[in-house]
Amino acid sequence: MNSELVRKLYERIDALPIVDVHTHVDWKTGTAANIGDILSYHYYTELTNSAEFQHGEFPFGDPQELTRVILPKLALISNTVQHDWLMTISREYLGLDPDQWRPENWRSIFDRSVVVMDRPGWREELIARCNIRRVFLTNQYDEDLEGLDTTFYSPCLRTEPFTLWFERADQREGIGAFLGRPIRLTTDFCAGIDKVFAKFMAHGMGYAAMSIPANFQTFEVSDEDAQRLLDKMVGGTALDDDERRAWGAFAMNRICDACRKYGKPFHLMIGVNREVYAHGVPSGMDLFDSVNSMRGYDYLFNTYWDVRFPTALLSDTTGLELTAAAWIRHNVYPSGHWWYSNQPTDIAREIRRRIDTVPGKKSIGYFSDAYYLEFILPKFRMYKFELAVALAERMERSLIHPNMEPFRLDDAMELAESLLIVNPARILNIPGL
Amino acid sequence: MNSELVRKLYERIDALPIVDVHTHVDWKTGTAANIGDILSYHYYTELTNSAEFQHGEFPFGDPQELTRVILPKLALISNTVQHDWLMTISREYLGLDPDQWRPENWRSIFDRSVVVMDRPGWREELIARCNIRRVFLTNQYDEDLEGLDTTFYSPCLRTEPFTLWFERADQREGIGAFLGRPIRLTTDFCAGIDKVFAKFMAHGMGYAAMSIPANFQTFEVSDEDAQRLLDKMVGGTALDDDERRAWGAFAMNRICDACRKYGKPFHLMIGVNREVYAHGVPSGMDLFDSVNSMRGYDYLFNTYWDVRFPTALLSDTTGLELTAAAWIRHNVYPSGHWWYSNQPTDIAREIRRRIDTVPGKKSIGYFSDAYYLEFILPKFRMYKFELAVALAERMERSLIHPNMEPFRLDDAMELAESLLIVNPARILNIPGL
Amino acid sequence: MNSELVRKLYERIDALPIVDVHTHVDWKTGTAANIGDILSYHYYTELTNSAEFQHGEFPFGDPQELTRVILPKLALISNTVQHDWLMTISREYLGLDPDQWRPENWRSIFDRSVVVMDRPGWREELIARCNIRRVFLTNQYDEDLEGLDTTFYSPCLRTEPFTLWFERADQREGIGAFLGRPIRLTTDFCAGIDKVFAKFMAHGMGYAAMSIPANFQTFEVSDEDAQRLLDKMVGGTALDDDERRAWGAFAMNRICDACRKYGKPFHLMIGVNREVYAHGVPSGMDLFDSVNSMRGYDYLFNTYWDVRFPTALLSDTTGLELTAAAWIRHNVYPSGHWWYSNQPTDIAREIRRRIDTVPGKKSIGYFSDAYYLEFILPKFRMYKFELAVALAERMERSLIHPNMEPFRLDDAMELAESLLIVNPARILNIPGL
Incomplete structure (x- = not known):
């Protein structure tokens, strides 16, 4: 490591404003008390x-x-x-x-x-100090978004209630209540999704999002088949595994329909296995599976070719699969480094793979996943440091690499800006950036 | 990175002639126009x-x-x-x-x-300038090989028409036409393979090759079972998945029989999923699956213990599996860095694993996979640079490593020559090298 | 690599005594002749x-x-x-x-x-020279342990005869002979396990151990179901695959019961596929499968929350899965770098992952897996060198990392001591350390 060069690069990268494309920040408070x-x-x-x-x-x-x-x-x-x-x-x-x-x-x-x-103005001071320009949120469909500052926050729709949790009566009833009538027909279901999208669009919707179990499958499911599944759920009978998979695929397709209609991306977060550690703390019971293929998304990516899919992965073993998908598929965008893969070793490897083979404007460098605005700075610093190391290495290699032109500080900074600002702004269509 | 040492090593490695054990070059033209x-x-x-x-x-x-x-x-x-x-x-x-x-x-x-x-002599000039000694091709069984310069090119038989595409009537008919009679019996099938091998042998055959889907299985299939499958195909009925797998396994065994008979290696290229991206360019629709085991080849490697299997992988997740196979199995040879794994990050890791644990004479360093001779130089340069970095690191580590003798420039060059020339020459039995 | 710093760190790490938590040393001889x-x-x-x-x-x-x-x-x-x-x-x-x-x-x-x-005193001289403090063994349940020097050796029970090999009549008979009556009832089986544990406890038992095939599953199996399986085995009928899996799960649970009762850890060694290379040397026929998930252990880790599970992996693809498990699960401890993963490339990656995200007192740095005491030194040196490189890197990074305090030589040595001595001593409850 060329410490002097890394330090210089880091300082410049650190001076860039922060665009944080995925958080769990509560916009009504923002900061910790x-x-x-x-x-x-x-x-x-x-x-x-x-x-x-x-x-x-x-x-x-x-x-x-x-x-x-x-x-x-x-x-x-x-x-x-x-x-x-x-x-x-x-x-x-x-x-x-x-x-x-x-x-x-x-x-x-x-x-x-x-x-x-807990002092007045702390939030604003923090935002200014950390130079945070835009924060994407994770929101329930029925969350009150009135008063949301759309110049700073982009609400993003968590779609699991529709796709993964819909078998639970309370979830169906919640969506029915939101729609204003019980969900009895697949057309009700689609109307519910449409109403949610319309609401989010009115508040500057960022994208739809879904955190997805390992080895999820997407495929065509007919309305008739879906109606049969819906009837069964409404009738109170548990779905079997195949039926549950079919509903998940159907619902995901309908979310994609809405993404297409409203011109919004669908941010996929692939590979989490929920609540597998029985003695864990809240939100500390989830793990991932190293046996996890992206093949299940072929149907989705092909069928919804006009929907953008920023994609984050939990499993390290899927890293090159995502790189390859983004390399040839026009609508797949690697997005950040998620959770168990959000540590220096795996960030470092994926940064290099993406910089070397994914078209430069297609990668979204990082998101914080933060619950309070306070966490954005330290997490971005961790990423920015790994990025500085990778770019410094690229600069040094370029000076002696037989296939490369010198990759200079300005080139490095242009790439850093792409990853951190330009790409998220364009891929997610962020206003004002 | 010790830039000075890497540069010095690279320069010496770059001076080595190029032996390219897998390309898609069209030998009738060779270069681009x-x-x-x-x-x-x-x-x-x-x-x-x-x-x-x-x-x-x-x-x-x-x-x-x-x-x-x-x-x-x-x-x-x-x-x-x-x-x-x-x-x-x-x-x-x-x-x-x-x-x-x-x-x-x-x-x-x-x-x-x-x-x-497009000028006369460009091909010869290019070959001389890039110092290319030998180029292996990828050839259809019925390709015209008359006039092939066997002092420079080694034709390699693409076996997919026999193993993976044989269910298609046009493929069966093509092989029948080549043989001179329709393929009705498994003995016809074997005769077809034998005739192809004899033809390729007459033109300095390199090896048989196959690019294989993820999780392919090899196993014993009796002639009777295979005849039943052949009857079904000839009768125009589609095979089911198990039958298709059985035909693939049967056909691969028969190719191995021919490799054994003619003393030629079988180059495996494992892990491609064809045409999964619907909106891609020609040859740009294929991806791989990170869930990909080499276990399916146990039968093949054991049964055909006297056939050499140079093996290339598409998936990064199988990298250590191949290293381990080459470490203990006498007839498995790691070969190059293929396609999505053919980029600096994954090349770097696999070089180190192979150098540290696979017997030094068993690894084939690199192949270009080029479609025109022009691509051979830049692709080899990419590999050679990563090799120089790895060897420079090994030299530096050896000076302070408690288990190592000093690994000097000459040692590094000997290893580089093994990977780039000596090993491919011996493993593939290249004449004149 | 900062060679000077690595050398300095290595020298200090090398001066630490060796605690070797897994070997196949024969305690009656210890050294080679x-x-x-x-x-x-x-x-x-x-x-x-x-x-x-x-x-x-x-x-x-x-x-x-x-x-x-x-x-x-x-x-x-x-x-x-x-x-x-x-x-x-x-x-x-x-x-x-x-x-x-x-x-x-x-x-x-x-x-x-x-x-x-072959000279008298060689063993003692070697132990003194290599500064080996404690060596864990791998022992059969019926091995004679009389005379074992419990101030130096910790016997560890190989549990495969109970879990994986029990279908073989000779294995059942051996355990019956050990117990003093044939194994006819699951209560006999449990009594056999208990008698073995009692014997090992009398000789300073280290832990129970098991080397486990890829994708093993753990789950609840009732005594009734297990009795049915036992009857079938005793009756001489082969188990089918599901039944074999069920017996494995049942037996593993019973071993865990004993670990719980006697307060001993269960050391898992995950991912080996035995005897897949037909032409190999003894102990040189085994490989692993890159498609290998740790999900099958959820039941075990959750149910036996009060049993400690030091865990070693054969497959590189499971490395981050183990890191994540140790990160949130209180009773999972990453242990060393096993077999095909016991080489610099994969050791280096796993060291960094573990240091960055697993609580510092939870990782067991290394074990040698040695068959003779002579191998302990060179194998530990290989690990210690990679550790020195990782710690030197951490020191250098800390000086410019925006989230880090300077990580000094003393900090590095404290971490090294934790990995090499303090953690194994505490996790495995090693007397006198």
Whole structure:
């Protein structure tokens, strides 16, 4: 590693504004109210539960108590990049050095965090300081979006209630209530989707999104077959596995119809297996499967050739499959580095693959997946550093590579800007960027 | 990266002659006639179609028009290694710097390419300049091989018509026509294979080759079962999936019989899924599956223990499986870095795995997969650079590694020569090398 | 690579004592008697058989003759890390430089090895010189453990006779003989397991261990169902595939019951496919499957939440799955780098993943898998060097990484000690460490 060059590149990349194309930020609050909120992020509870087991139980309702309980355990995860994120939050926002994170200081850290985070204007200050330009959200179909600042936030529709959870009566009833009539016919179902899209469009919709189990299959399902499945669900009979797959495929196709009609992308997040760890903390029970093929999406990508599919993967083993798909398929866009693949080793490999073989305007560099705006900066820093390392390497290699012209600092910065700003802006059609 | 050492190593490796064990070169022409031919290579059409969609449609029949259409799009893929290959072709053969590749220059670039590539003696000049010693071809069983220069070209038999496409009536009829009688009995089928091998042997046969779908299975199939399948095909009834698998396994065994009889290797190219992208350019519709096991070849490798199997993989996830197979199996030879795995990230990893654990004389370093002789140089350069980086790293590590003797420049060059020349020459029994 | 820093780090890491949590050492002898014993290790016979085929046949019963036969072939594998291990043995123990390993010197090398290895006190000298503190063994349930030095060795129970081989009559009879009555009821089976655990506990049991085929499944199996399977086996009828899977799952659960009762870990070694290479040397016929999911262990990890599961993997494709499991699951501990993944490329990647995301006290750095004590040093050196490279990189990155505090030499050494000593000591509850 050429430290001097990496540092120089990092500094320039760090100066770029942040466009964050996937988060779980609650737009009504945006920021955390205190360090307990920050520590309630599943990374800290799951890692400390993993390091020192407490049956996944933490005082989640009491931020002070949570702080007191978790703080002594942080030493057990001090090697992790997630801990590094926390220390950046501490240094940059609270002005507290890492060496102050001692168990006996829990109250002063908590108090300090309240002074900083709970003050008026903190959100705006944070956004300005981190130079965040645009934040995409993850929203339920029936979430109240009135008052959403569409110059900053882009609401994105979580589609699982339609595709994966629709067999549950309460989910069907919720969608029926939203539509204004029970979902009895597939036309009701489509009307429900259409009404949701219309609502989201009125609030500057970003895209539709879905986090999808490993080895999901897409294929044509006729309305007649879907109606039969719907009748069965309404009648209270459980679907069998094939039927559940068929409903998932049908519903996903109908979401794609709406994406096509409204000209919006469908952001796929592929490969999560939900709730497999029985003793985990909330949001800390999910894993992935290394046996995971993207073949199940051939039908979708081909049929909805006019819909854009930014795609994120949980499994490292699918990394080259996504690269290859983006390399030849015009409507597949690699998007960021997700969850278990969101660490330096796997980010580094995928950055290089994508830079070397995917058309330069097609990759979306990164998203934070953050629950509070505070996490955006440290997570982007982690990515930007790996990007700086990769670009520095490319600069150095280009000087002696027999097939390459010199790849200069300006070239590197142009590529960085593409990944971080230009590409997400164009692929997701972000207004004002 | 120790740039000075890498450069020094690269220069020496670059001075080695080129032995290219797999191409799609048309031996009757060899080279391209103009830059339009070069740009018709699927990498350029697929990448530009992916970057700026045009339904996979390009004016393939008109090299000038193709040049005019593609040239403005090249900026969209200028980050890719495939673009780097093109720029090497431009610099080295046409004497044109990359900065001249502007849309408005399309005609002058085309004209220049005609002057260079369409002149008498260009092929010989290119071969001499690139120091290419031997080129293996990919040939249809019924291709006319009269006049083939066997001191330079080795014809290799594409076996898919026998193994994967035999259910199609036109394929069966073609093989029947070649044999001189319809294929009605499995003995006819075997006679057809034998006649093809005899023909290829008369023209300096390289090996039999097959590009194989993910998760292909090999197993014993009796003549009786195969005859039943043949009767069914001849009778015009479609095979079901199990039957299709059984025919594939049967036919592959019969090809192996012929390899054994004629003492020729069987080059396996594992893991392609054909025509999965519906809107792609010709040869740009294929992908691979990351869920791909080599277990299906246990029967083949064990039963045909006296047949050599050089093996190339499309999927990165099978890389260590191939390394392990070559490590213990005497008749499995890792061969090059294929297609989607033919980029720096995955080449780099597999080079290191193979160097560290596969007996040094068993790996075939690289093949170009080129359609025109012009592509051989830039593709080999890409590999040779990664090899230089890996060997430089090994040299540096050896100086401080507690288990290693110093690995010197001469040792590095010996390893490079093995990978690039000595091993392919011995494994494939190349005359004159 | 910062060679100076790597060297400095390596030297300090090398000075740490060795705790080897998995070997196949025969405690009654421990060391080899001569270089023929060393060369009988399957790495040398399988690699030379792969490089120059001899049908897997070597004069295994005659160490002198084996030395004479293998020595000329070693040049064919001189690039491999396994050859490097051998040269370390030669240099460090025999005082012979690598350049003395010429075919004509076979007898003098053999004789020299006898002088060194067959002398009284060699074992103690070797242990002192290599600074080996604790060695875990792999033991059959009926192995005589009387006289085992429990201050140095920890016996570990190989559980395959119960879980994978129980269908064979001789295996059932052996366990019945051990128990003192035939295994007719599942309660007999459980009593057999309990008696084995009690015996091993009396000799300082390390853990239960199992090397497991790819895609093994764990799930609840009732006693009634298991009794039916047992009746069938006792009656001499072969189990079908589902039944075999059910017995495997049942037996594994019963082993876990015993681990729970006796407070001992269960060391899983996942992903081996036995005897797939028909022409291999003994222990050189096994491979792995890149299509291998850890999902089959969800039941086990959840149900036996109070049992610790150190886990080693054969397949590189499962590396991030294990990292993720250890990241959130409190009772999964990544353990070393096994067999085909025990080479620099894959060790390097997994070290980084684990250091970046698994709580620091949860990873067991390495085990040697050695058959003779002589192999422990060179194998640990290989790992320690990769660790030094990773830690040096982390030190350098930390100086410019925007999320990190400086990671200093002391921090690096603390992490190295955790991986090599502190973690195995605590996770496996090693007395005296």
